[in-house]
Amino acid sequence: xxxxxxxxxxxxxxxxxxxxxxxxxxxxxxxxxxxxxxxxxxxxxxxxxxxxxxxxxxxxxxxxxxxxxxxxxxxxxxxxxxxxxxxxxxxxxxxxxxxx
Amino acid sequence: xxxxxxxxxxxxxxxxxxxxxxxxxxxxxxxxxxxxxxxxxxxxxxxxxxxxxxxxxxxxxxxxxxxxxxxxxxxxxxxxxxxxxxxxxxxxxxxxxxxxxxxxxxxxxxxxxxxxxxxxxxxxxxxxxxxxxxxx
Numbered sequence: 001x002x003x004x005x006x007x008x009x010x011x012x013x014x015x016x017x018x019x020x021x022x023x024x025x026x027x028x029x030x031x032x033x034x035x036x037x038x039x040x041x042x043x044x045x046x047x048x049x050x051x052x053x054x055x056x057x058x059x060x061x062x063x064x065x066x067x068x069x070x071x072x073x074x075x076x077x078x079x080x081x082x083x084x085x086x087x088x089x090x091x092x093x094x095x096x097x098x099x100x
Numbered sequence: 101x102x103x104x105x106x107x108x109x110x111x112x113x114x115x116x117x118x119x120x121x122x123x124x125x126x127x128x129x130x131x132x133x134x135x136x137x138x139x140x141x142x143x144x145x146x147x148x149x150x151x152x153x154x155x156x157x158x159x160x161x162x163x164x165x166x167x168x169x170x171x172x173x174x175x176x177x178x179x180x181x182x183x184x185x186x187x188x189x190x191x192x193x194x195x196x197x198x199x200x201x202x203x204x205x206x207x208x209x210x211x212x213x214x215x216x217x218x219x220x221x222x223x224x225x226x227x228x229x230x231x232x233x234x235x236x
Contacts, residue, residue, distance in 0.1 A: 001226075001228050004225075004226070005225040005226065006225040006226035006227060006228060007221060007224070007225060007226075007227055007228070008227075008228040008229075008230065009210075009216070009221070009227065009228070009229055009230070010229075010230045010231075010232055011208070011229055011230065011231045011232065012231075012232045012233075012234035013234040014234045016209050016210075016211060016213055019210075019211035020211040020212065022211070023211045030230075031210040031211055031212070031216070032210065032211045033208040033209065033210050033211075033216060034208060034209050034210075034211070035208055039206065040204075040206045040208055041231060043200070043204035043206060044199065044200060044203070044204065044229075044231070045199045045200060046231050048191055048192055048233075049192075051191070051192075051233070052233065052234070058233050058234055059231040059232065059233060059234070060191050060192070060231070061191075061231060061232060061233055062229075062230075062231045063228060063229070063230050063231075064203070064228070064229045064230075064231070065226060065227075065228050065229075066203040066218070066222055066226065066227045066228075066229065067222070067226045068222050068223065068225065068226060069222075070202050070203050070205075070218075070219075070222060071201060071202055071203070072199070072200065072201060072202065072203050073226075075199065077199075078191055079190070079191060079193075080139075080185070080186075080189040080190055080191060081189040081190075081191065081233075082132070082138040082139065082189060083138070083139050083191075084135060084138065084139075085135070086135035086136070087135070089135075094228070098226055
């Protein structure tokens, strides 16, 4: 993403302290944003009500590409728990969409 | 009715069926890192169906005893995988086709405690947001 002039950020419903540990433990190169009140998740239409432990609301796994003027130019939303975009395919799509 | 003398020779069908079924589960778990395997489950489905078909042959061949249990296990195993794959794992169809066309502005705290706003981020360039189920 950085090579394409952009940034990647993760969003999770965990608290900031938990996210910090995850970034440190896995030496992630991208930040994790904390969405504990689920406002961001719900704003993107990605709320999975009752899908988490103790029937908590969690996000549906998704990748959302937002361009400079705020439009969503690509998204991959998981249909099943294990569903994630294929990394090679995603890189190809990012290059295509962001013109490289 | 007399027992077929070749009953013992038919044993491999049930065993083969069981091994195929186990192979189906194993290949799904082992290759879970592969996006295609994870999304389609195809290798597992193929092996599980084959396992059930092969084990059923032993039962249709008139074999009794453990072969029936083996065949039942392979069929059940396939059923369990279908339920796991299509029912248990399903996520709600959250605005998949529609969804917002414009990303809603938001502000959130990153892992270092900094307040981050989407408007600021996208001013610098495109942003890829990756939503996780969380609870790590």
